[in-house]
Amino acid sequence: MASRSVALNKRLIQELHKTRQEDNPALTYLAPPDDSDLHHWRAGLRGTPDSPYEGGVWDVDIVIPDNYPLAPPTIKFITRICHPNINIKTGEICLDLLKSEWSAAYTISSTMTAIQTLLTSPEPDSPLNVDAAALLRAGDTMGYESLVRYYVWRYAKKEEDIL
Amino acid sequence: MSAATNFNFSVIVIPSAVRSAAANLDFPTLNQSLSFALEVSSPSDFQTLYSEDTKGGNTFKGLLYVPDLDPSDPCDNHDLVPRNVTRKANLPMDDLKLVAYAPLITQHCSRQYMYSAENDNVAAFIFYGVPAKYSNNTDPLEGEGYPFEYPVYYLDGSIGQPLMNKLSEYSANMSEVYNGFNLTEAGYDIRDYARIYAVISTKNTNPMPGLWLFLLVVVAVLLFIIGASSLLMHLFQFHYRRSLRRRIANGEVDLEGLGVGRITVPREFLAKFPLYVYIAENGGQTTPPRQKVQDTTAPTTQPVPKEEGRRKERVKIPSAVVVKEGVSIVIPATITAERKSKGKERVKEKPRSPTAIDATTSPEMAEVSTSKGLTLSSPTTPSTTSRSSPKVQYSSTPSPQPRGTQTPTTTSPPHPRGYHQTSCPICLDDFIHQETTVRELPCLHIFHPECIDPYLKSQSSLCVLCKQSCLPKGYVPIRLTNSIVRRERLLRSIRERSREVATATAANNGGNNGEGGILWRWRLRRLRRQEQDLMGRQALVRVGRGRGGGFGLGPHYREQRVVEDVVRPRWRETMDRVFPGFR
Incomplete structure (x- = not known):
């Protein structure tokens, strides 16, 4: 177990270095909030440009399990976000990449990019936010987008505030 | 009376x-x-x-x-x-x-x-x-x-x-x-x-016994009908299971693609995947920096200064390795001259290790390099077929020859090809030219054996990078249940129907609107219903998984894949056991 945790820390440090070297355009920041705990990261996720999420920034909580990268990290939204596959209260994300389709070749940074992609390609057939999914399923794109924009305006951090 | x-x-x-x-x-x-x-x-x-x-x-x-x-x-x-x-x-x-x-x-x-x-x-x-x-x-x-x-x-x-x-x-x-x-x-x-x-x-x-007898006969006939149909269905299911097994064995069905259970690689198969000493694509270019780094980092014992040193090294070499998710690495292999404690250990052991590897795994390697190597590597995707040519070339050589070339120490190249990958996708550590032992999967992707082995043994049989199965074609690692058979048939029929629909659409557009209309519309409707059925079931599984809370750690994570079978009431299960075909 000790050797594994050493390997895990090694990989996390590697990932951290890489995130410092190459900026992920989907993120405003990606780092452990506490330097002593490498298993807990935070990220600021940008809303996809040209989508109702544009301009918003959401804080995302990343908990890394002991058997990472064999098992996926646990990722939750801290900032409230309106999305069919994200629980509005707990911030839990329903994404197969974070469950069955996880691969050890994904890094935390690439996973965050995948979550950003999820924002613009929701899957209303397996919803965690039933109301948003119902709007999408009924074909009310305008209603769905205005709901999303409201939540962006009401809860998300604004990109211009950060810069 | x-x-x-x-x-x-x-x-x-x-x-x-x-x-x-x-x-x-x-x-x-x-x-x-x-x-x-x-x-x-x-x-x-x-x-x-x-x-x-x-x-x-x-x-x-x-x-x-x-x-x-x-x-x-x-x-x-x-x-x-x-x-x-x-x-x-x-x-x-x-x-x-x-x-x-x-x-x-x-x-x-x-x-x-x-x-x-x-x-x-x-x-x-x-x-x-x-x-x-x-x-x-x-x-x-x-x-x-x-x-x-x-x-x-x-x-x-x-x-x-x-x-x-x-x-x-x-x-x-x-x-x-x-x-x-x-x-x-x-x-x-x-x-x-x-x-x-x-x-x-x-x-x-006596008229009463007559009535009872009649009822008894009716019940007996009913029981017989139930029993006979149950038996018939079981026979059919048995036949389907057997044919599915045969098709899996023939490589016509991709078991991983069915999304059933978690398939892992047994130890004996794992041992057959060849272990090589890593050779960079552009061979000796990396040797001088490695020597240098070895000299500089050898005395350091604390991890923090070593990290700093590594970072500096990284900055100096511009073409750093970039791992892109799910894609094999295509960046030219300039081995970054970084090293960690583990790497150092390996450096110390290395001069002896090739012979050790040879002694332990050479029978399997010989096996791999002969006919079995061809079946093991049997690439199905076109991307790997192009890459498999060196493999084939290599395996066509007589088996003692690679062993002979490998026995010398790191100075002579163990085998004549270089790898595109420069780092292990699991630990993100770079491979060291002529030093790191790597395990090559049938899809020709390479990993540290200590990284990939636990993954293949406990998590999945798919390659981390290309998701191609590492199991030999035709190996059926799990018990084929009726639900797997059903799933496979559903998927196959949907695939066939969609192909049919495509051709029918083409035919319809071609001007055949008369007689085929009703049949065609009926087929389309049936196809759509089946698709919905499948989608609904998948959605159920996914939602069940999502609500399950606590995403994936260890066995709990493994269980979430079979949620579909858990949510059904007991009478349905009994019904399924008696009549395995109704659903």
């Missing part, structure tokens, strides 16, 4: 010496040519008037006699009943079973006869019909309840009256009975009794 089927009258001889019924009427029957015998079996000749609580198949036996009536009783009609007919007094013993016999005159007379018979040891009562001038032909049982314990039968008059006359012939001793002279001549004792003996056979005609 047990109805009579057969009346048999015959003459038996009771020896005068017998004074007890212990012999139980097991007396010899008189020779038929010398006496009299009558059998009534035509259903039109008799009726069963009453029989209660008697089981079917019974026979009632006894000596035939006419019960005594009060001499003043008008029923004692001597036109019908001869004076010398066999009476109770003419029978040898008191405790013999008797069958009473009387004409059916009036209801009153029947009653009188039956009450009289009640005092005797009567097994049954037979009435016979008489001409209308004597009788009003009423049912002897009409009116008050029937208080007697013996069954009552009715014989037709055309048989009954002659029988009554016969009965009068066998009432006296042997010399006086019909044909008595011949009988005594034949050797019968003159004091013996020759009497008419009646045997009434019955059969069960």
Whole structure:
């Protein structure tokens, strides 16, 4: 177990270095909030440009399990976000990449990019936010987008505030 | 109710010496040519008037006699009943079973006869019909309840009256009975009794058992139908399972693509994946920096300064390795000269390790490099076929040769090709030219064995990078259940239908709008329904997983894949077990 945790820390440090070297355009920041705990990261996720999420920034909580990268990290939204596959209260994300389709070749940074992609390609057939999914399923794109924009305006951090 | 089927009258001889019924009427029957015998079996000749609580198949036996009536009783009609007919007094013993016999005159007379018979040891009562001038032909049982314990039968008059006359012939001793002279001549004792003996056979005609039997038959038929269809379905499912296994074995079905369970690689297969010493694509270019780094980092023991040193190294070398998710690395291999404690250990061991590897794994490698290597690497995706050519070339060489080339230490290249990958995608560590031992999967991706082995053993059989299965084609690692079969058939039918729809659409657009229209529309609708079914089920699984909370750690994570089977109620499971095809 000790050797594994050493390997895990090694990989996390590697990932951290890489995130410092190459900026992920989907993120405003990606780092452990506490330097002593490498298993807990935070990220600021940008809303996809040209989508109702544009301009918003959401804080995302990343908990890394002991058997990472064999098992996926646990990722939750801290900032409230309106999305069919994200629980509005707990911030839990329903994404197969974070469950069955996880691969050890994904890094935390690439996973965050995948979550950003999820924002613009929701899957209303397996919803965690039933109301948003119902709007999408009924074909009310305008209603769905205005709901999303409201939540962006009401809860998300604004990109211009950060810069 | 047990109805009579057969009346048999015959003459038996009771020896005068017998004074007890212990012999139980097991007396010899008189020779038929010398006496009299009558059998009534035509259903039109008799009726069963009453029989209660008697089981079917019974026979009632006894000596035939006419019960005594009060001499003043008008029923004692001597036109019908001869004076010398066999009476109770003419029978040898008191405790013999008797069958009473009387004409059916009036209801009153029947009653009188039956009450009289009640005092005797009567097994049954037979009435016979008489001409209308004597009788009003009423049912002897009409009116008050029937208080007697013996069954009552009715014989037709055309048989009954002659029988009554016969009965009068066998009432006296042997010399006086019909044909008595011949009988005594034949050797019968003159004091013996020759009497008419009646045997009434019955059969069960109770309507209630008939109903029960009918119900029983219906239930049995139903059970048989259920059992037969269950058996048939099981047979079909067995056939499907076998054919699926065969198709998996032939490589026609991708088991991983079915999304069933978690398939891992058993240890014995894992050991067959070759271990090589890593050779960079552009060979020796990396050696000088490695030496340098080895020198600089060797004395350091603390991890933090080493990290800093590594970062500096990284900055110096511009073309750093970039891992892109799910894509094999295409960046030219400039090995970054970074090292960690583990890497250092490996450096120290390395000069000896190739031989060690050779000693331990060379049989498997030899196996791999011959025919098995070809099947193991059997690439299905076009991207890997292009890449597999060096592999094939390599495996076509005789097996001792790579071993021979590998036995020398790191100075000579162990095998003639370089790898595109420069780092292990699991730990993100860079491979070191001619030092790192790497495990090559059938898809030709390489990893640190200590990184990939636990993953393949416990998590998945798919390559981390390209998601191609590492299991040999045709290997069926799990028990094929009916739900897997069903899933595969559903997926296949959807695939076939969509292809069909595509061709049909093309045909329809081509101008064939007439006859094919309805069939085509029906097929389309069916296809759509099946798709929805599948999507719905997948959604259920996904939602179930999502709500399950606590994403994926260890066994819990593994369980989430089979949620589909857990949410179903028990009766559905039983139903599925009995009828494995309904769903």
